[in-house]
Amino acid sequence: MPDESSERESGDDTESALEARLAAGETYEPPASFVEQANVSDPGIYDDFEENWPDCWEQAADLVSWFDEYDTVLEDEDAPFYRWFTGGTLNASYNCLDRHVEDGAKNRAAIKWEGELGETRTYTYGDLLNEVEAFAAALQELGVEEDDVVTLYMPMIPELPIAMLACARIGAPHSVVFAGFSADALATRMNAAESEYLVTCDGYYRRGDPLNHKEKADKGLRGVDHDVETVVVDRLGDELEHFLGANAHDYDELVSDHAGASVEPVERDAEDMLFLMYTSGTTGQPKGVKHTTGGYLSYAAWTSHAVLDVKPEDTYWCAADIGWITGHSYIVYGPLTLGTTTMMYEGTPDYPDKDRLWELIETNTVDIFYTAPTAIRAFMKWGTGYPDAHDLSSLRLLGTVGEPINPRAWTWYYEHIGGESCPVVDTWWQTETGGMMITTLPGIGEMKPGSAGPPLPGIDAKIVDAAGEEVGAGNAGYLTVQNPWPGMLRTLYNNDDRFLNEYWQEYSDPDADEWVYFPEDGAKIDEDGSITVLGRVDDVINVSGHRLGTMEIESAIVGVEGVAEAAVVGGDHEVKGQAVYAYVILEDGQEATDGMHDRIVEGVEDSIGPIARPEEVLFTPELPKTRSGKIMRRLLEDIASGEELGDTSTLRNPEIVEEIADQVGEN
Numbered sequence: 001m002p003d004e005s006s007e008r009e010s011g012d013d014t015e016s017a018l019e020a021r022l023a024a025g026e027t028y029e030p031p032a033s034f035v036e037q038a039n040v041s042d043p044g045i046y047d048d049f050e051e052n053w054p055d056c057w058e059q060a061a062d063l064v065s066w067f068d069e070y071d072t073v074l075e076d077e078d079a080p081f082y083r084w085f086t087g088g089t090l091n092a093s094y095n096c097l098d099r100h101v102e103d104g105a106k107n108r109a110a111i112k113w114e115g116e117l118g119e120t121r122t123y124t125y126g127d128l129l130n131e132v133e134a135f136a137a138a139l140q141e142l143g144v145e146e147d148d149v150v151t152l153y154m155p156m157i158p159e160l161p162i163a164m165l166a167c168a169r170i171g172a173p174h175s176v177v178f179a180g181f182s183a184d185a186l187a188t189r190m191n192a193a194e195s196e197y198l199v200t201c202d203g204y205y206r207r208g209d210p211l212n213h214k215e216k217a218d219k220g221l222r223g224v225d226h227d228v229e230t231v232v233v234d235r236l237g238d239e240l241e242h243f244l245g246a247n248a249h250d251y252d253e254l255v256s257d258h259a260g261a262s263v264e265p266v267e268r269d270a271e272d273m274l275f276l277m278y279t280s281g282t283t284g285q286p287k288g289v290k291h292t293t294g295g296y297l298s299y300a301a302w303t304s305h306a307v308l309d310v311k312p313e314d315t316y317w318c319a320a321d322i323g324w325i326t327g328h329s330y331i332v333y334g335p336l337t338l339g340t341t342t343m344m345y346e347g348t349p350d351y352p353d354k355d356r357l358w359e360l361i362e363t364n365t366v367d368i369f370y371t372a373p374t375a376i377r378a379f380m381k382w383g384t385g386y387p388d389a390h391d392l393s394s395l396r397l398l399g400t401v402g403e404p405i406n407p408r409a410w411t412w413y414y415e416h417i418g419g420e421s422c423p424v425v426d427t428w429w430q431t432e433t434g435g436m437m438i439t440t441l442p443g444i445g446e447m448k449p450g451s452a453g454p455p456l457p458g459i460d461a462k463i464v465d466a467a468g469e470e471v472g473a474g475n476a477g478y479l480t481v482q483n484p485w486p487g488m489l490r491t492l493y494n495n496d497d498r499f500l501n502e503y504w505q506e507y508s509d510p511d512a513d514e515w516v517y518f519p520e521d522g523a524k525i526d527e528d529g530s531i532t533v534l535g536r537v538d539d540v541i542n543v544s545g546h547r548l549g550t551m552e553i554e555s556a557i558v559g560v561e562g563v564a565e566a567a568v569v570g571g572d573h574e575v576k577g578q579a580v581y582a583y584v585i586l587e588d589g590q591e592a593t594d595g596m597h598d599r600i601v602e603g604v605e606d607s608i609g610p611i612a613r614p615e616e617v618l619f620t621p622e623l624p625k626t627r628s629g630k631i632m633r634r635l636l637e638d639i640a641s642g643e644e645l646g647d648t649s650t651l652r653n654p655e656i657v658e659e660i661a662d663q664v665g666e667n
C-alpha cells in the first residue's frame with residue numbers, strides 16, 4: 001500500500017528540506033557538455049594569472065585590436081591613479097564594428113531588437129557600421145569634437161547603442177542617463193559633465209502605451225546652465241506628435257543626410273576616456289565614474305569571453321537596460337567586441353503576458369541569458385507555467401547580476417529556466433569596476449547557490465575586518481580588492497579628491513604606497529574561498545537591482561514644502577530585494593494628509609525618477625536618535641523589514657521606536 005509520506009518525500013523538496021540542502025552549501029558541477037565547449041576550461045588559469053600578474057592581462061588586451069601596440073601593461077607610479085596598456089592606441093567603435101566587417105562578418109546580425117509591440121529590427125554588422133558612420137558624421141557637423149561629452153537620454157531602442165558607438169568613433173565620451181531618471185536628474189548630470197550635446201527621443205512604449213519622453217528631456221534642458229544642441233529620435237511616429245525647437249535636430253534626417261559617409265575611427269590613447277557613467281553614492285551628488293578606452297574595453301571583452309562564454313555564432317541576451325553599467329559592458333561593448341549577436345528588448349517582461357521573455361528566447365534561439373535576481377524573483381512568483389510553455393533548450397548559460405541572489409531563486413532559475421543543464425554565473429561587480437570581479441568561471445568552477453564564487457583570475461579580493469585584517473572562513477567582514485585591474489574606474493569626473501576619499505581611504509596605507517580598493521560592500525568567505533556578498537555598508541540601497549543613494553532621496557523629500565526632516569532607509573522586499581522607506585517629520589502646523597503623502601512621492605519622482613518612489617512614507621514626530629544626536633538608521637531598517645527590534649536603551653527617545661513600528665504594522 002503506497003504510504004503518503006513516502007510519496008511526498010520523493011516529490012519536490014519541501015521548503016525546510018530545500019533550506020537544509022542550501023544551508024549545507026550543496027554545490028553543482030558545471031555540465032560536461034558545457035565544459036567541453038567552454039571558452040575557458042583549464043583550472044590552471046587561476047595560478048597562471050597569479051604568477052604572471054600583471055602581464056596576465058595581455059590575454060584581455062589580445063581580445064581587442066590595437067592601432068599601436070601598448071608598451072606597458074600597468075603603470076602604477078601615481079597609484080591609485082593606475083594606467084593600463086599605456087602607449088597603446090585603439091578605437092572602441094572600430095573594435096565593435098569595422099574589424100568584424102573586415103573579417104567577413106558583414107552579414108552577421110550584430111543587434112536584434114524587439115519593440116514592446118512586437119516589431120523587430122535586425123542590424124547586421126554592415127548595417128550597424130553604416131549607420132554609426134552616418135551618425136558620427138552628423139555629430140561632427142553639429143560641432144562635436146574629440147573629448148566633448150555627449151549625453152544620451154534614451155530608452156532601449158537601437159539608436160542608443162548606435163549613438164554610443166558613433167561617439168566612440170569620434171572620440172567623444174558619452175554619458176548615458178537612464179531613461180527612467182527624471183528631468184532634474186538629467187539636468188544635474190549634464191551640468192556636472194558640462195555636456196553641450198544631447199541625444200534623446202520622442203517617446204517609447206510601456207505596457208502598450210506610448211510614453212512621452214521628450215517632455216521630460218525638454219524640462220531637463222531648462223535646468224541646464226549652458227546651450228545644448230539636441231538630436232531627437234522619432235521612435236513613436238504618428239503615435240506622438242513632437243516639435244523640434246531651436247538647436248534641435250531630427251535623427252532620421254541627420255542620418256539620411258550623411259548616408260554613405262565614411263568617418264575614420266579616431267586613434268584614442270588607451271587611457272583616453274570612453275565614457276562617463278553617473279552613479280549614486282553616499283552624498284546627494286551623483287558620482288561621474290570615468291572609464292577609459294583600452295582597459296575598459298579589454299576587460300568587458302575578457303569577462304564576456306571567460307564568464308559569459310560568448311562566441312561569435314551565439315545569440316546572446318542580457319536583459320538589462322543600457323542606461324546602467326550592465327548594459328554598457330554586457331549588451332554593447334563586451335558582446336560587440338567579440339562579434340556576437342546581441343539582443344535588445346524595449347519593454348517589460350510581463351507585457352503582453354508574463355511569458356514574453358521566454359517567448360523571445362524561444363523564437364530567437366537564445367544561447368546565453370543574463371538578468372537580475374529581482375526579475376527572477378518575479379518570475380518565480382508568476383509560476384512555472386510561463387517558462388514551461390516554451391522551448392528553452394537553446395540556452396547554454398545563465399547569469400545573474402546586480403544584487404545578492406537568494407539560494408531559492410538561484411535553484412529556481414537553474415531548474416526552470418536552465419533545465420538543470422546550464423551553469424549559472426552569479427556575477428558580483430559595480431559601475432566602478434567596469435566588469436565582473438567575483439564569480440565562478442562556468443567551465444571550471446562548482447556553483448554554490450547564493451554565493452558568487454571566487455574572485456576572477458587576477459583579482460585579489462579579500463574580506464577584512466574594520467582594522468583591515470583578513471577575516472577567517474565563515475566570518476562576515478568588508479569586501480576589498482587589493483590589486484588594480486584593467487576595467488577599474490580611473491577617477492570621478494573632475495573630482496580626484498572624492499575618488500580618493502570614496503574608494504581608497506579606509507584600508508590603504510599611502511605612506512607604504514599600498515592601495516586597497518573599498519567597494520562599500522559587506523561579504524563573507526567560505527572554507528573553499530567562495531564569497532557571498534551581503535550588500536552595501538554605506539548609505540546606498542539596492543532596489544530591484546537599481547542603485548539609489550538614500551541621501552539623494554532624503555534631499556528630494558526635504559525639498560517638499562512643509563517637510564522638516566527625513567530619513568530614508570532600505571527595507572526587505574520580496575521581489576525588489578529592498579524597497580524605499582521614508583520616515584518624515586513635518587514642520588509645526590503641517591498635517592500628515594494624503595495630499596502631503598502624494599507631494600512627497602511626487603517630489604522624489606521629480607528629482608530622481610519613479611524607481612526611487614517610496615514604498616511607504618511614515619510620518620513621525622521624531623526620529624530615533626542616539627544621545628549624541630545621530631539617527632539610528634539600523635533601527636529604522638529593522639522596522640521597515642519587520643524584524644525584531646534591537647536594543648533601544650542607548651536612545652535619547654526610545655519611546656518613539658514603538659510608535660513608528662505600530663504605524664508600520666497598521667499600513
Ligand code: WT7
Binds near residue numbers: 536545547
Ligand atoms: C552594487 C553595485 C554590477 C552591475 C549592476 C549594478 C550589488 C552587484 C551583485 C551580486 C551581490 C551584487 C553590490 C554592488 N551587487 N552584483 N552578484 N551579488 N550584490 O551596479 O549599480 O554599480 O551597483 O550592486 O552591492 O556594490 P551598481
